[in-house]
Amino acid sequence: MASRRDANMKSLSRPFAAPLDMSVAAPAPFASHADTGAHLDARIAAKLSPPTAGATDISRVAPRDLVCSAQSATLTLVRAPAGFGKTTVMTQCFARFGRLGFDTGWLTLDQGDNDPSRVLHVLNLCLLRMGGERPTSGNMPSIEDVTLAVFDRIAAHATPFVLFVDEFEAIHDQGVIALFQEIVDRLPRHGRIVIGSRSQPHLPLGRLRTQGKLLELDAEQLRFSLAETDRMLNGQTGMALSVEDLDHLQRKTEGWPAALRLASLALENRDATRALIDRFSGSHEAIAEYLIEDVLGSLSEPVQAFLLRCSVLRQFSVPVCSALNPGVDGEHMLQTLEKAGLFVVRVDAHEPAYRFHSLFAEFLRAQLVRRHPDRVPGLHLAASHWYERNGYPVPAIDHALDAEAFVCASTLLQRHAIDFLAQGRLRLLARWFARLPAGCVADHAEVGIVHAWTVCLTRGPGEAMALLGASGWLSASSDTVRAHASACHVALLATLDRVEDAYDEGRCCLAALPNAHPFAHSSLVNLVANVATTMGHRDEARRLLGAAKSLGDPQSVLNRMYSEATEGLLDLQEGHLRLATARFHLAATIAGGHEATGFTDGNAWAGLLYARALYEADRVSEAEPLLNVYVPLARDIGLPDHAIAGYAMLARLAFQRGDIDPAFLLLAQLERLGHDRRLPRVVASAHLERARLLLLQGNAEASRSQLDLAEAAAEPWARIEALRFPAHEVETLTIAKLRWQLHFGDPDAAARALAQARGAAAADGRRWREMKLRVLECLASLRARHERDALAAAAPLIGTLCAEGFVRMLVDEGPLAAQLALRCQADGATRARDPLLEEYLHACIAPFDVEREAPPASVPEDGTALPAESLTRKELRVLQLLAQGYSNGALAEKLFVSDSTVRTHLRNINAKLNVPNRTSAVAAGRRLGLVD
Incomplete structure (x- = not known):
């Protein structure tokens, strides 16, 4: 029996040269290069192309x-x-x-x-x-x-x-x-x-x-059918297996394609077909046995050595294969292996890059360890040196670690770690440091300080603080190490909510430390500027940010991004949403502004701030994808304000869509994060946001209970409210309590307290907070049935909100805020003549099913039942879920029914309660005592 594959196999059985020794030549000297765009392009091209079809x-x-x-x-x-x-x-x-x-x-x-x-x-x-x-x-x-x-x-x-x-x-x-x-x-x-x-x-x-x-x-x-097995074994290879043999092999392998492919390799070189089929099993152990006996065993020693050496590579090209196989024509070898169908796959039809089939790769690596365990490190080291000489530090460090050549890996990290840190490649650094012994990190202070930064920004401040404290780097003789350690320590204090300590220490370090390293120094200036922003020292913060921009290394993605983002925070505190949005977008864009940054995750700081600005403007379709990207990063990095705001925004969006269970799950995750990171403010924030959602469901008692838990969970809230934490500039315990009071308590008293708080915010220059308090004050007046006063106060406020683009400031307050916008739209004195203002009011009303004629009430209306038929048990359940805010789709999923069934229930409920829509149905249900 002859075939094209036979010819290819024979060519592989002939020696290319003398049998190859599995040892590796001495490593060449190191060279320091950055990953090049060409290498990234080749890798990406491989990812974007389906594997080329094999001949078999x-x-x-x-x-x-x-x-x-x-x-x-x-x-x-x-x-x-x-x-x-x-x-x-x-x-x-x-x-x-x-x-x-x-x-x-x-x-x-x-x-x-x-x-x-x-x-x-x-x-x-x-x-x-x-x-x-x-x-x-x-x-x-x-x-x-x-x-x-x-x-x-x-x-x-x-x-x-x-x-x-x-x-x-x-x-x-x-x-x-x-x-x-x-x-x-x-x-x-x-x-x-x-x-x-x-x-x-x-x-x-x-x-x-x-x-x-x-x-x-x-x-x-x-699984292969019997017909497919026949096509593979008899049709393609030219075997003449009987129906009985095919059926026997089919049952043995249970149609597992990998086992059948290997069986075909074995059968092509055997005469005793039936005996082999009787012995063949489709298990992994049997596959390994046949790969050894029938695949590798049929190849020449040079070819076997070539395959085993290359098995250490995830992907490979001719040059790196040649580096691991001196004296071998790597290009000819790879082309011949590919034609022979020996599990060598070209990853891209247009690029000369290859990989082994995953099963074959696992097998080859296992064989390499089994046959030549002492040579595995040398192969990885040779690959590391080739990648380093050719300007690919990432695979160079990977292979050095695979070789357990930790001194070599540490040397490479000394050369490149600061650059990777500046580029924000934190997860990559974290993966490497997890594999390095602690001693190697401690022996290289420059590597160790990057390790501390990485731990701080990926696993949280507690572990990083312990690492930094035990290292002695804060008092190191090296100005560079001391500068990095000081900047890292200030960042840790700020992340642990020790803002006052971070501010004092940061200012002392700026006065005492020389400008030993541009990245460390500009990091420290940025950090002090950020804590000064939180302390409320706006002028000092802006001065420091100007200095950071003049000091910064143009290649330092993190520092340039940090400066712009912090300045955007100052703009947001002052109520300038449009300006803040522009700065956040610029800050986030900086991280992707250089090809050398590759795929960076370091811009979570600016990215989530930009997502928040988009959210505040109700650009939800743009904000939500960014939140889904950045909230997990903020969680992993341990940024408390970013995590609080991110989870809260996602929960609000889910709640608004009617996805009630996912909304509360997000807040449970936020609370868990606070406990895990020992950040009481994060735990309290989860309770605070949960209280808001329960309030919007009309559940006064549960909402109040969450407010009590929020008050107990955190330190004295007076400090939190005095400082300018981004997550709490417009969402504090005091604001939440006043919101609860205007909905469920005395709205007149709430209005008076809100006016007093608004005056204090205005005096302190906290315009963002002032605007939020003015919104709540108008809602309290409306709730107390002082409609004329509410509209008079709302007219200039809504003009300001429209000018700056603050839509969610109203929308997040629920249907009552929509009623306010509706009345402003209808009121003769405040009717909008400006198309932009009309569009703004429409954006505030559109998310809610509100009626012009439905007046808000501070207490439930008197009266007994509406003329309604009795609701069925299923309709009562639908009404109760409706009152909690579930969407039609979520109702269908929760009740295990179709969307059309839900719509039928809603029509029946509206008809029986004699109401036009779901909002009125919930209100009627509450008056009748059908809904809590």
Whole structure:
């Protein structure tokens, strides 16, 4: 029996040269370079292209047609263990959809994609390619621009499209998972996504399954049928296996494609077919045995050595393979291996880069450890030196750590760690430091101080403070080390809410320390400026920020971003939302302004502030994707104000959509974060926001209970309210209590207290807080039925809010604020003649189902039952959930019914209660005692 594969196998069995020794030449001297754009481009190109079809791949007609014909499936999940041909099926679906006229995009994920900013960049490139566009050259766009571009491109894609995402099992970051959840939720009717994964992804599968929008393919559907086994073994390879032999092998392997492929390799070189089939098992152990005996055993020693050496590489190209295999024609070897179908896959049809099939790679690495355990470190070290000489420090450090060459890794980190820190590549640094022994870090102060920064910004201040305290770096003889340690210590004090201590220490350090290192010095100036902002020293803060901008290294992404963001905070305190938004956008853009920054997650500081500015302007479609990216980062980094504000905004948006359970879950997560990080202010903030949501549900007792818990959880609130924490400038315990009082207590007393607090805020120059207090004062007057006074005060206030773009300041106060806007819109004295003001009022009213004629009341109306029929048990349940704010979709999910059934219940409730809409139904239910 002869075949093309036989010829290829024979060529691999002939020696290329004398057998190769597995030892590695002495390392070449180090060279210091940065990752180059060309290397990133090649890696990204590989991620954006489906693997090229192998010569031995067979057509998977059944699963392919199942996927391509499922028109109602928004999400298709191809889930099975390794070796079941998930990627092969997806690749064939990709080609079939293309022939059917669909636009198609491909993205292969890896461990490095557990970074929302990185995955957003590659998603954006994928969507550009899918739309036939080319990415523009020049500076990398900011993560904010990329986030908005991704969702805009998905929404604006006018023709049918399918996005394929492979190897989803690599993803565990909650921010990335939330990003894909939102992509699935936002897909247009003509858009689909196909995900391949070894494990169950944490996506909203239950909801999609209930809605009939999920197609699932598992291992059972991916197993080879007997006909497919016949095509593989008899059709492609020219074997003449009998029906009985095929059936026997099919049962032995249970149709597992990987086992059948390996069986075919073994059978091609055996005469005793039946004996081999009798012995063959589809287990992993059997596969390893046959790989040893029938694949590697048939190859020459040089080829075996080549494969084993290259197994240490995740991806490989000719030059790096040649570095690990001196004297071998690497290009010819790789091309021949590829043609032979020996599990060598070209990762991109246009780039000479390769990888091994995952099962084969695992096997080769295990064999390398088994046969030559003493040579594994040398191979990794050789790869590290090649990457370092060629300007790729990231894989160079990775391979040095794989080699357990910790001195080498520390040396590389000494050269590059500060640059990575300045670029904000915190997760990358954290991953490396987790693998370095403590002694290696302690022996290199420059590395150790970056470690302290990384711990501070990824695992929280407590651990970093202990690390810094035990190190002695604060009193080091090196000016550079001492400057970095001092800046880090000030940051830790601020993150621990010890703002006064951070301010005092920071000012002392600025006076005492020389400008030993630009990054450390400008970091310290920025930090002092930020705590001065929190202390209320606005003039000093602006002066320091000006100094930081003049001192800063143009390549220091973090410091330039920090300066602009802090200045934006000052603008926001002064009530200038539009100016603050511009500064936050600039700050966030800075992080993506240089190609050298790669995929950075360091801009969570500015990114979440920009998301908040968008939220305040009710630009929700832009804000929410950014929040889903940045809130998990703020949580991991340990930024208390960013986490508080981020979780609160997400909870409010979920609540407004009627997703009540997710809203309260978000606040439970915030509370847990506060306990874990030992930050009482974060715990108290979760209670404070929970009180707000319960208030909007009309639950006075539960809301008041949460306010009591908020008061008990934190330090004396007088200090929190006196300082200018960004999360508490317009949301304090006092404000929350007054809000509760105007809704459930004495609105006149609330109005008087609000007026007094407003005067104090105005005297202190806290215009943002002053505006919030004025809003609540108007609502108290309206609640107390002083409508004329409320409208007179609201007219100039709404003009100011409109001019600055503060929409959520009203919307977040619920239906009562919408009633105020409605009355301002209708009132003759305050009727808007300006189209912008009219548009602003409409934006404040639109989220709510309010009626012009429905007056707010401070107490429930008297009177007994409305002329209504009795509600059924199910209708009572719907009414109770309606009162809690659940949307129609959430009601359907909670009651396990369809959307149309929910709408029928709502129509019946409205008819029986003789009311026009859901808001009136809830009000009537409360008057009748049907709803708490």
